[in-house]
Amino acid sequence: MARSGLNSSGTDVNSELPKKKLTKQSFQQGLRIFRFTLPYRAKFSIGTVLLTLSSATTMAFPWIIGKLADTASGKPLLLPNGSAVTINQIALGFAVLILLQGLFSFGRIWFFTQVSEFTVRDIRQALYQKFVSLPIPYFEKNRVGAITSRITSDVGIIQDSFSLTLAELFRQVMTLIAGIVFIMVVSVKLSMFMLLTFPPIVVLAMVFGKKIRVLAKTTQDELAKTNVIVEETLQGINTVKAFTNEQFETGRYTASLTNTVRAALKSNLYRGGFVSFVIIGLFGGIVLVLWRAATLVQAGQMTIGDLTQFALYTMFIGASVAGLGELYGKVQSTLGASERILEILDEPTEPTHQPGALPLQVHGNIEYRHVAFSYPTRPDLPVLQDISFDIQAGEKIALVGPSGAGKSTIVQLLMQFYELSGGSIVVDGRDIGQYDLTELRRHIGIVPQETMLFGGSIRENIAYGKIIATDEEIVLAARKANAWQFISSFPEGLDTLVGERGIKLSGGQRQRIAIARAILKNPAILILDEATSSLDSESEKLVQQAMDELMQDRTSIIIAHRLSTIRKVDKILVIDGGRIVEQGTHDELAHSENGLYANLLKLQFELT
Ligand SMILES: Nc1ncnc2c1ncn2[C@@H]1O[C@H](COP(=O)(O)OP(=O)(O)OP(=O)(O)O)[C@@H](O)[C@H]1O
Numbered sequence: 001m002a003r004s005g006l007n008s009s010g011t012d013v014n015s016e017l018p019k020k021k022l023t024k025q026s027f028q029q030g031l032r033i034f035r036f037t038l039p040y041r042a043k044f045s046i047g048t049v050l051l052t053l054s055s056a057t058t059m060a061f062p063w064i065i066g067k068l069a070d071t072a073s074g075k076p077l078l079l080p081n082g083s084a085v086t087i088n089q090i091a092l093g094f095a096v097l098i099l100l101q102g103l104f105s106f107g108r109i110w111f112f113t114q115v116s117e118f119t120v121r122d123i124r125q126a127l128y129q130k131f132v133s134l135p136i137p138y139f140e141k142n143r144v145g146a147i148t149s150r151i152t153s154d155v156g157i158i159q160d161s162f163s164l165t166l167a168e169l170f171r172q173v174m175t176l177i178a179g180i181v182f183i184m185v186v187s188v189k190l191s192m193f194m195l196l197t198f199p200p201i202v203v204l205a206m207v208f209g210k211k212i213r214v215l216a217k218t219t220q221d222e223l224a225k226t227n228v229i230v231e232e233t234l235q236g237i238n239t240v241k242a243f244t245n246e247q248f249e250t251g252r253y254t255a256s257l258t259n260t261v262r263a264a265l266k267s268n269l270y271r272g273g274f275v276s277f278v279i280i281g282l283f284g285g286i287v288l289v290l291w292r293a294a295t296l297v298q299a300g301q302m303t304i305g306d307l308t309q310f311a312l313y314t315m316f317i318g319a320s321v322a323g324l325g326e327l328y329g330k331v332q333s334t335l336g337a338s339e340r341i342l343e344i345l346d347e348p349t350e351p352t353h354q355p356g357a358l359p360l361q362v363h364g365n366i367e368y369r370h371v372a373f374s375y376p377t378r379p380d381l382p383v384l385q386d387i388s389f390d391i392q393a394g395e396k397i398a399l400v401g402p403s404g405a406g407k408s409t410i411v412q413l414l415m416q417f418y419e420l421s422g423g424s425i426v427v428d429g430r431d432i433g434q435y436d437l438t439e440l441r442r443h444i445g446i447v448p449q450e451t452m453l454f455g456g457s458i459r460e461n462i463a464y465g466k467i468i469a470t471d472e473e474i475v476l477a478a479r480k481a482n483a484w485q486f487i488s489s490f491p492e493g494l495d496t497l498v499g500e501r502g503i504k505l506s507g508g509q510r511q512r513i514a515i516a517r518a519i520l521k522n523p524a525i526l527i528l529d530e531a532t533s534s535l536d537s538e539s540e541k542l543v544q545q546a547m548d549e550l551m552q553d554r555t556s557i558i559i560a561h562r563l564s565t566i567r568k569v570d571k572i573l574v575i576d577g578g579r580i581v582e583q584g585t586h587d588e589l590a591h592s593e594n595g596l597y598a599n600l601l602k603l604q605f606e607l608t
Pocket of ligand 1: 409
């Protein structure tokens with residue numbers, strides 16, 4: 001029978017996700033997901049054997065009941081030796097069979113559940129591993145929600161499929177075939193009559209069912225739209241309030257709710273029709289068959305036991321046909337889900353481990369040679385053009401320029417988050433493409449504009465720079481980053497929780513955590529992306545000191561927003577519109593008449 005409900009993914013697996021047309025090709029594609037069950041094939045085989053046994057015992061029930069009826073009405077079952085089986089003996093046999101059936105069912109569920117839970121864990125793990133090793137552009141082209149639903153909904157469908165759908169499919173097909181064979185044995189005449197009556201009803205019911213599914217999907221889509229409104233407004237609640245648009249948003253939500261109700265009512269109108277059709281069609285058919293059977297019994301062509309058997313097998317057949325109809329939809333969803341999962345697993349990952357890549361000892365000489373770049377999401381818009389500069393190991397350079405000039409992009413290319421559109425970047429004399437990506441990134445540290453803290457303790461957050469760091473190392477890093485002062489002022493020190501459920505750190509404190517992280521990582525090359533939001537002067541001083549400490553003896557690239565902080569760097573590159581428009585030391589650039597840097601300086605001076 002069709003089952004529904006929540007599985008351990010917490011997803012409603014019956015929700016209408018895109019389905020896949022059943023073709024030979026889609027079937028073969030979808031079956032590839034089965035390779036994940038291979039490690040558990042022994043359990044799978046045991047489950048299948050138990051399933052076969054439990055189905056077979058179920059199929060024996062009508063037969064025994066028929067024999068019971070015959071024995072009761074004076075036509076006992078004769079053994080090969082001629083002795084008759086008593087009612088008590090039949091009933092005892094029946095009881096044993098029921099007991100066995102119970103055991104088989106328990107075993108089947110237990111084994112199939114194990115297969116599905118382990119398989120699903122492996123699929124999720126493979127997907128996650130894939131996600132984290134996909135290149136950055138993938139995440140810009142696909143919405144995070146869509147990606148996470150692969151690992152929740154789609155995997156949920158697969159889970160349901162391994163634990164239920166497959167077993168059901170197998171059982172229903174077996175029931176259908178065995179049921180038809182049994183009723184044929186009981187009475188060919190009545191079977192033919194029945195097989196002519198029911199299939200048309202079933203076909204009609206299937207067409208009807210399809211229409212209902214389409215309508216149910218519309219209802220769900222409408223409901224999803226209302227959820228989008230709730231999410232949007234709650235996320236931007238400050239904006240809603242600031243613009244005093246509470247009433248407007250409520251109106252928008254109400255309108256959307258009305259649409260949902262309208263769709264739901266329409267869908268349920270059809271559902272009601274469907275139910276009454278099934279009742280009339282199905283029971284009408286049953287009455288018709290019973291009438292024919294009664295005439296056959298009256299004519300002495302069937303016994304009461306035959307009739308009982310026939311009626312029960314027919315019910316089994318009916319149930320399995322109905323079940324198969326529903327399973328068809330589930331198989332389609334499974335194939336769809338499995339294809340979407342496999343699609344991700346087939347995505348090319350970042351070339352993290354290049355065969356024959358060089359083991360790394362990075363000094364930090366960097367050279368950009370005519371670098372050109374456009375973001376993959378906007379290939380027609382050149383973001384960088386002809387960027388050429390070099391930095392000797394240990395030097396410090398600053399990138400300055402108006403917002404959107406391309407400063408962050410320049411450093412992201414060094415991290416190899418994206419592929420260049422032209423030119424090359426060379427580190428210690430070799431093209432960065434020749435390095436093992438993971439190895440190279442290991443030697444680059446970054447203090448970003450906005451420090452992301454993970455939910456967890458301060459200790460864990462600092463140790464993100466070096467997972468295996470000891471407490472001494474962490475404290476030392478925190479001291480060098482001027483962070484120890486505030487950390488030790490918390491009662492729980494390094495164990496203080498930060499993030500969503502912990503305390504909120506100020507911008508300056510977060511930056512110092514990021515600096516401590518970078519100190520622990522101890523990279524040869526350092527990227528400092530100055531925060532645009534200004535800190536109070538005390539905090540600013542602490543952060544600046546920490547940055548100076550961090551930059552010592554490292555090749556450093558500073559994306560500067562406050563020009564006061566970069567007077568001492570070896571070279572300043574002024575970027576505008578994706579090009580280097582000026583370069584030189586602070587003193588050189590500050591005195592160049594009409595230069596962009598001189599102008600920016602003037603502007604900041606006036607502002608302060
Ligand atoms: N992920 C992205 N996908 C597409 N375009 C992007 C992406 N990131 C940045 N851009 C665009 O590239 C250009 C350069 O952006 P970039 O972030 O490098 O500028 P920036 O000089 O660092 O600016 P800011 O000082 O405001 O941080 C901008 O026009 C921006 O809109």
